[in-house]
Amino acid sequence: MMSSTEKAVLLKALAQEFVQTPAGCYQVEITATGSGAALTALAGGLRAGTGSAADLPEVWSPASSVWYRLLERRTDKSGKALFDEVLAPITQTPLVIALPKPIAEELTKTEPLTWDRILGLANDPAAWKELSKDQWGPFTLGKTNPNFSTAGLTSLLTEYAALSTANPGAISEPDTRDGVLQEKLKTLELATIHYGKTTLDYLCKLAAADKDSAANALRYVSAVPVEEKSVYDYNSGNRDWCEHKLEPKVPLVPVALADGTIMSDSPFAVLAGATPDQVALAHQFHAWLGEQDQQKTFTEAGFRHLDGTLDEAVAKELGVTKTPLTKFTQLPDGLVIDAVLNSWENIRKPARVLLVVDTSLSMKYSMIDNVPAETGEESRLDRAKDALTSSLADFSRRDEVGLWTFSGDSSSSDKPYREVVAPGLIDTKGEELASGINRMQPSGATALYVTIAAAHDWLEKSTTGSYIKAVIVLTDGADAYKGGAYKQSQLTQAISASGAARDPVRVFPIAYGVDAKGEMLEQLGTIASVSGGGSYPAVDRSTIREVLLEVISNF
Structure with a gap:
């Protein structure tokens, strides 16, 4: 089963x-x-x-x-x-909007929550600033990829039904071509901090922010469409699927949309x-x-x-009534659902991503040991090339993708990183990216920290407009450059998303190879967390492709 x-x-x-x-x-x-x-x-x-x-x-x-x-x-x-x-x-279990408790209390104080109200907050920073008394950062949504996530798909369907001008409360195939409706949906998507493959991705990152402080939890995300059951698990600390399992400082409140939900x-x-x-x-x-x-x-x-x-104890824990919900959005047929999914490609928030690849000498090592790969044996870099080339197809056609590599001579004053391909639309840059990936050769030391800082800074300064901005770092080792002249503490300060605008640059490190464990994972996890991204281990040749797909599903 x-x-x-x-x-x-x-x-x-x-x-x-x-x-x-x-x-x-x-x-x-x-x-x-x-x-x-x-x-x-x-x-x-x-x-x-x-x-x-x-x-x-x-x-x-x-x-x-x-x-x-x-x-x-x-x-x-x-x-x-x-x-x-x-x-x-x-x-x-129904789809709800999960709100940090102080935000829920403020938003539901005088009127019910609807997609139209959420749209208004996404489109009016001044109104949100006044409502939040400038304490919770910009208004942001945590949304999931509807191709993978039930909450992502059902929330998209309820948005269509609630915001439709031609047929309010229902979903039809012509809605996917309605220009007025599409612009409303695009505005909602632009409030997204980044996409997740499932709602568990967001809840894990929220738990990490909450572990640091209540203020960080409130600033990480304002609202997340999620299933009610997942809110109960989050508040109970029942999170086998993520690292932080304590009950949160700031619990979530599941709010059923007055427009209607989907069970x-x-x-x-x-x-x-x-x-x-x-x-x-x-x-x-x-x-x-x-x-x-x-x-x-x-x-x-x-x-x-x-x-x-709802079970009475569960309802009490969640701070909601146990009575059944009464307002639902009817599911359309498969043709309409498929059309809605296809429309997401045009309304979703695009991404601007730097692939930053470790090409230090250790990348010529075997997949299973810290010795050079033998003739005819696949090296770490060989496998990374295959996975990276295949992953280019996972980006959306509206995403912009670039490629950097890093290694570095510890005795040289040269920069240990270089741009191989400048970011551009994946539709037009795909072949150039594949060629750049294929040309990568291993040499030098692992200049990890200084490269992440440089990539983060470059992407922040060079990007205009509303994008999900991300640095994907593929590395097989800890920082080993110039005796640690650039320290992790300097890096985390440089890339911190705390107090940043709605679209900070997020770092997604992938720890690759037999050393992807212990201290290395802890260091990369810290780097990801402070930037608002996520870290992923890929310990063998079979998982690197799967991990890249999971990372790219954030965009």
Whole structure:
């Protein structure tokens, strides 16, 4: 069974209980996969005609039924050709706007929250400054990539429904070509600090900011579309998915939009191609999950009852009523959902990114050891070249991307970094970037800190207009340049996002190779955190491509 990530831990524990019951005479294996990633994998497998072979699950339970509609659209299949049966939801949680508590108290004091009000705050810095008494920095949104994230997709759908001028409250395919509506949506997107692959990315970064201080938490992000269950996990410190697990200094409040929300309804579908025994087992497991004891497990963990009510203790923790929500946005069909997703390419906030690649001598080492790669063996730099070249296709056509390399002679006064390709639209710079990546050769020491500082400064000063600004640093080692003449403390001061404008330059270091652990990860994590970015380990050849995709999904 393939499950969305927010309920996979619970389902794994419940599946272990189920197989101990008289009905559970078979094995139930739960695989946690983000709903958007699952859609891509399933659509590819089904289009190839592999049905429910070994590479496909027998049951898929994404976060929301919206992904079923997209699967039908992407595969041109429906009914029994796609699903043996779609069973009732097993739990549910609504899309909300998560607000730091002081912001929630201020924003909901006199009137309900709507997308139109959020649009007004995004478009009027003076109004936000007055409302916040200039204490919370610029108004910013934390948004996720709707191609991967359920909250990202459902929030985009609710924006369309709420802000439509031609058909308020509904979503239609012509809306994706409505120029007035598109401009409103672009204004909202421009308030985005950066995109995340999932809402967990944002909540981890918010937890890191909160660990530093309450003030940092309030200035990191003003509002995040997210599922209510995730807000409960964040406030409870139940964050196995990120480093900081303490209860926050500044809790979040889940606010349901007065325009209407979309329920992440955790549907349960048996895919076509499952054997009769597998279908029977799926029905048994589904029925067992619907029993009172198992439902209590879900509701005590922050999900809503199937009747829409919240567990009383959960509601008290969140500071909301336990009564069901009443205003919902109806899901359109797969054709319209696909059109909305395609429109995001034109309304999303573009990025301006520097790829900064370590080409020090150690990059000629083997992937598995600190010795030079043998003839015919792939070196760290070889693998990095392949991954970087492939990753160019992951950028949006409106993104601008450039390439720097760094190494450096410790005894030289020359700059240890150089521009290989100046930033430009990926559509026109793609071939030049690929050529520059292919020409990289290893030499010299690892001038990490001074290069990050220089790249950050250059991107900040050379960028005009509203962009997500980011430096992606790929390195296999700690700073080793001129005896530490430029220290980490100097770097963190130079790149700090504290007190910065809405669009600071964020640093995303990728620690690469066998030394990507311990102190090195801690140092890179600190660098990422102070800039408002994120750090990622890629310890072997198989993960570097996946990590680059995850990093680029921030843009």
